[in-house]
Amino acid sequence: MLPLFIKFNVFNLLFLQILIAISGNYGIFNLNSMVISLIFLDDSIFPSTISSVINYIITNNDQTIGGIMYEATFASIALGIVAITLILSFIPLTQLTRGMVGFSNKLVVPYMYVSKFGLLNYYGLFASMTTSRKEILFQGSTDGQEWHQYEFNWKPGDLDVQPRFIIGHLPRLEWRLWFCQFESFGTTGAWFDSFCDKLLRNEPSVVGMLRKNPFAQGTRPKYLRCLIASYKFSEKNPYRAVLRPREYSKKETQELCQQVDAQGQATIPSDKKYEEGKWWRKGKSFLYYPILSLKDGELVYRVQRLE
Template sequence: LLGAGLIKIRGDRCWRELTCMDYHYETQPVPNPIAYFMHRSPWWFHQFETLFNHFIELVVPFFIFLGRRMCIVHGVLQILFQVLLIVSGNLSFLNWLTIVPSIACFDDTSLAFLFSSRQGGVKDQLAQVQVKRAAGEQLPLRYGCYVRKVVNISFGLLIAYLSVPVILNLLNSRQVMNTSFNPLRIVNTYGAFGSITKERTEVIIQGTSSMDPNDPAAVWEEYDFKCKPGDLKRRPCFISPYHYRLDWLMWFAAFQTYEQNEWIIHLAGKLLAQDEVALSLMATNPFAGRAPPRWIRAEHFKYKFSRPGGKHAGDGKWWIRKRIGPYFPPVNLQGLQKFYEDRSWPHPAQA
């Protein structure tokens, strides 16, 4: 987590000004219901959260080198921090995986309560070994112990060697996030949320059966994704540790352009063709049981949480939104044919 902390301090100034948490809950990739309420916390609480984040990521990692007790404290704090992140956001399996190495901070004694105290059990065997060691008795080393030592030392040296570029990256003012420096991908750099988006924008995909997409009377119906914000009255979801990859990608697409995310045009073609696989990634299909849409377009909106207890929340809305403009213009299967051919993609109508 040290890399994650450093990338924040070196990145967005809001981390240094202690204001990032004013935005994070609302603008994170896939908010959950807890984030809806956490977003309305007072400013001083958000500042405390940011300071606590810096403490966990920049100070606590060094507890590992300060003896057994501080190592255990490190493990407890890191796991607590990850649990808080799991509760307040849908960051897929990331936080769950981060808990795993923290378990190594707890030695046998600290984890003894997890095991049975019966005679001959694991705890009893460990106690006997500790008594013999305290009495100065040398326990016989078996062949397997020597093999394990050789493997451990060899692996430790390999990790140390592969960690050199990673450590140099941490010390570099131009630190790189989420990069591997070797083909084995054993030791990598990591960092998340080095910059925080201050406004949430969403791409809303719509379809129509109208012959003319420019007809003011055309009825455009929205596709809802499984978890990302769309329908203003739909409660934010809980999915962690599960991960809806398409919803996540739509978050990135929303603060870029469709030219930078050509896959979204590919998705539009699939929806035009009523492709079953593509539709399985969506929460709703407004054209289910009907002829497929003639046109698909995407609109760009700015989304904000409604205020708990406010007018919009009273109407059952978790979100309020304001249209920014078109994200990509109306497209149909015939018009997409050359687009697909230029990229050697199979045409949806032929899939």
């Protein structure tokens, strides 16, 4: 009864992950969940497995001794991996305690050796899902007056470009830029300044990761600015017909109507503040970062108004 219950749950989880993967872009998370769930299935359901090959090599026609060796070998390997993982994972796990739990200095050297591979990290899902999406927009200029926008492969920008579907890969640059909406100047980290520096230099290895480089002809931008704006799906997108438009409840309507203008008429927020495209609707843009430029080969912030 228990094996049947396990199979039922595993296949349900696989089915759920497939549905989630179809409905949205979650990079490698769905694949990770599917691979982990497969370890609960018995090897007998597969026509040919690695374990059967190893079992044949180890047994060497002696089922009794070979079976013991087989079990002992896999048990030792498994226990060794678990022990090493638990020991080296202790350092990143202590970050969750905010300094209340310390760790031995003897663990630092081996941890620093393996940490560069990104194999051992504390991991946690989002406590809550965001209900809005704000994008960081990068624009370059040669005179400080006319600005041209860089376009990315895996994040919104151009309002008329259809969002792309991706699975099995997590675009590192776009992924990190998504988190920038929760940060501000001085908290984004050195990588953000480095990225801006490379854009100002028109570095081929960096601009090559973008879908559109407005300075691809060789002229480098003199100034770079970073804006932040909210993005939503446009009312004009082809799939809008299958989506149910939002209906305000009576309570929400009353709250909206509490704002009264000078003539005593109710003022309800309008979407006219948005810039509408074929696929995206963009809200008002705000300066996210000081305007950047290069001076004597170094990245500098320009807080004054450009002339």
